[in-house]
Every structure is written in C-alpha cells, then in structure tokens.
Amino acid sequence: MSIKGKVAIVTGCGSGIGQATALRLAKDGVRLVLNDIDSQALAGTVALFQGAEASQVPGDVAQESTAKSLVEEACRRFGRVDILVNNAGVHHIGDIDETSLEDWNRVISANLTSMFLCSKHAIPQMLRQGSGTIVNLASISSFVGQEMNGKSTFLYNVTKAGALQLTRSLASRYAPDGIRINCVCPGATRTNAIHIEDPVELDNFWKAVGEAHPLGRVADPREIASVIAFLVSDEASFMTGSAVVADGGYLVR
Numbered sequence: 001m002s003i004k005g006k007v008a009i010v011t012g013c014g015s016g017i018g019q020a021t022a023l024r025l026a027k028d029g030v031r032l033v034l035n036d037i038d039s040q041a042l043a044g045t046v047a048l049f050q051g052a053e054a055s056q057v058p059g060d061v062a063q064e065s066t067a068k069s070l071v072e073e074a075c076r077r078f079g080r081v082d083i084l085v086n087n088a089g090v091h092h093i094g095d096i097d098e099t100s101l102e103d104w105n106r107v108i109s110a111n112l113t114s115m116f117l118c119s120k121h122a123i124p125q126m127l128r129q130g131s132g133t134i135v136n137l138a139s140i141s142s143f144v145g146q147e148m149n150g151k152s153t154f155l156y157n158v159t160k161a162g163a164l165q166l167t168r169s170l171a172s173r174y175a176p177d178g179i180r181i182n183c184v185c186p187g188a189t190r191t192n193a194i195h196i197e198d199p200v201e202l203d204n205f206w207k208a209v210g211e212a213h214p215l216g217r218v219a220d221p222r223e224i225a226s227v228i229a230f231l232v233s234d235e236a237s238f239m240t241g242s243a244v245v246a247d248g249g250y251l252v253r
C-alpha cells in the first residue's frame with residue numbers, strides 16, 4: 001500500500017494496538033514519531049524496530065505541551081505530518097455511583113482530551129501541506145451500553161462515543177482541505193488494557209470475552225493495526241468520517 005516514506009505520529013505505543021500499529025507502519029516504510037506516557041514501555045517498542053526511522057516523545061498526551069512537542073518533533077526531524085493515530089487511552093469499569101469526579105476527569109483526559117489536543121496541533125501543519133489523515137481509536141463501546149462482571153463501563157463508552165463524534169465533526173470540517181479523518185472501532189482486543197495478575201484468570205477472562213463475539217475470540221492487536229494501516233494509506237483515499245468496525249461480528253448480535 002502507498003504509505004512508504006510518509007511521516008506518522010502514533011500515541012500510546014508502549015503496548016497493545018499502538019505498539020502493533022507502530023510496528024506495522026515501520027514495516028511499511030513509514031517514518032515515525034512515537035509517544036507513550038510510560039517512557040520505559042515506549043523505549044521497549046522502539047527497540048523492536050530494525051532500521052526504522054523513529055523519534056520518541058514520551059509524555060502525557062492529555063497535556064497540551066506533549067501534543068505540541070509531537071508535531072514539532074515530526075516537523076523538525078522529517079519536515080511534515082502525514083498521519084496522526086490517536087491511540088492512547090485507558091479502560092475503566094465502574095458504576096456511576098462509585099465513579100469519582102477524579103475518575104471522570106482522568107478517563108476523559110486520557111481518552112478524549114488527548115485526541116482533541118493532538119488533532120488541534122497536527123491539523124494546522126496538515127493544512128499547510130494541503131494533505132493529511134487522522135485515525136482515532138473509537139470502539140464497539142462507541143455504539144452500545146456494556147457491563148463487565150456486572151459493573152458498567154459507561155465512562156469509557158462515553159469517551160469512545162466522543163471519539164466517534166470528534167471524527168465525524170472534524171472530517172466534515174476539513175474534507176475540503178484534503179484532510180481525511182476516520183475512526184476504527186475494534187471489538188475486544190487482547191492487550192494490557194485489562195489488568196489481571198493471575199495468568200490463568202487472565203486467559204479465562206479473554207476467553208469469556210471472546211465468546212461474546214460471533215467469531216468466537218478476541219482480536220490480536222495486529223488485526224486492528226492492519227485496518228489502521230489501510231485507513232491511513234492512499235488506498236482509502238475516498239474514505240473520510242467513517243467508523244470502521246473490526247469486531248469479530250460483536251455488533252451484529
């Protein structure tokens with residue numbers, strides 16, 4: 001696909017879907033500016049590259065200074081920003097009466113403020129270039145209410161519905177400027193987003209979650225990375241404002 005030589009910013013690539021996306025884009029010849037709030041995890045991802053051109057900008061993308069630095073580093077080192085993948089995020093399980101204002105602010109910041117800030121700083125550069133593309137990590141949770149072990153995931157779902165609307169609103173605004181903005185909506189994907197210490201319990205958790213998907217399993221992060229790699233390539237040149245569902249059939253039930 002036609003993405004060789006392009007310049008991409010990927011947030012939250014110390015693990016999971018972000019790491020798989022960074023590796024996939026590096027393999028496709030994309031030059032990268034990579035971020036994670038966890039600098040050790042970020043360095044671990046960069047160590048997996050073989051000969052890829054990549055800069056690291058550790059930090060919290062819910063802070064405007066980090067979002068600004070990502071764009072500045074891409075322009076300083078590579079002279080442009082072709083691709084932004086707004087991937088950084090956290091999961092949250094908890095009913096509304098046990099969710100504090102601090103929880104609300106933390107999850108909204110990590111999942112949604114981060115997308116606002118990175119897009120805010122990348123779009124002016126894309127406008128100067130007359131081209132660019134953004135993929136936001138939305139979710140099946142953008143569309144439905146969900147519970148895990150009897151507890152609501154409403155706060156997470158609110159942020160993912162926000163990611164979908166941010167995608168549509170910005171896609172509509174910037175289509176005339178040659179900027180395409182889409183979101184990918186994964187079903188459950190086996191990553192570090194869920195913290196369970198015991199490995200047997202963890203396997204059982206993902207197996208049970210997989211059973212809610214008609215394909216009978218959860219996704220591997222590489223299966224989501226391949227959708228993102230398509231969306232940011234010129235092969236998807238007529239796609240903007242789309243919510244691309246990659247969910248093993250979850251939403252058809």
Ligand SMILES: NC(=O)c1ccc[n+]([C@@H]2O[C@H](COP(=O)([O-])OP(=O)(O)OC[C@H]3O[C@@H](n4cnc5c(N)ncnc54)[C@H](O)[C@@H]3O)[C@@H](O)[C@H]2O)c1
Nearest residue numbers: 012014015016017037060061088089139188189191192193
């Ligand atoms: N795993 C799933 O089932 C699933 C499904 C749908 C959507 N998603 C979305 O995919 C994205 C990636 O999640 P994942 O499952 O790979 O999780 P993950 O926990 O494996 O990876 C997320 C990464 O983001 C980083 N991060 C978190 N907050 C950050 C911040 N404020 N600034 C910079 N980095 C930050 C974390 O340190 C971590 O390395 C998230 O937006 C998530 O909501 C995941």
